[in-house]
Amino acid sequence: MLAIGSDHGGFALKQEVMAHLKARGVEFKDFGTYTEASCDYPIYARAVAQAVASGECERGILICGTGIGVSITANKVHGIRAALCGDCFSAKATREHNDANVLCMGARVVGGGLALLIVDTFLDTAFSGDERHVRRISLIE
Numbered sequence: 460m461l462a463i464g465s466d467h468g469g470f471a472l473k474q475e476v477m478a479h480l481k482a483r484g485v486e487f488k489d490f491g492t493y494t495e496a497s498c499d500y501p502i503y504a505r506a507v508a509q510a511v512a513s514g515e516c517e518r519g520i521l522i523c524g525t526g527i528g529v530s531i532t533a534n535k536v537h538g539i540r541a542a543l544c545g546d547c548f549s550a551k552a553t554r555e556h557n558d559a560n561v562l563c564m565g566a567r568v569v570g571g572g573l574a575l576l577i578v579d580t581f582l583d584t585a586f587s588g589d590e591r592h593v594r595r596i597s598l599i600e
């Protein structure tokens with residue numbers, strides 16, 4: 460199960476991402492926001508991060524205007540490795556090297572086409588499991 464959330468700035472892109480996940484057959488839970496009304500991104504970022512940290516969901520996707528606010532918030536939750544990605548190289552590398560468990564994107568930064576490729580890259584790339592990366596992740600903790 461994948462957790463997904465956004466603020467109003469990421470709402471429209473989240474709809475595109477959810478349609479894409481449905482088409483891919485990926486199960487997800489939408490933690491809001493559920494309208495385009497102005498709202499506070501930490502509420503939704505924390506909800507998604509806690510769902511991942513608790514094990515309710517395996518990974519998460521967060522979207523706000525820049526992707527920055529949701530990534531700062533998500534990374535405050537213990538066990539979360541949230542990566543702000545605006546390109547596929549970063550999405551691949553952060554899965555392989557950081558075992559990132561939350562993908563953050565900025566809806567005012569990336570278009571829908573690129574965002575869906577970033578999502579696919581994030582979902583389809585495994586953690587390398589290399590000893591040096593395991594060691595570095597344990598040093599974060």
Ligand code: RB5
Nearest residue numbers: 468523524525526527528
């Ligand atoms: C909302 O205007 C905007 O501040 C928010 O979506 C996000 O970019 C914050 O980091």
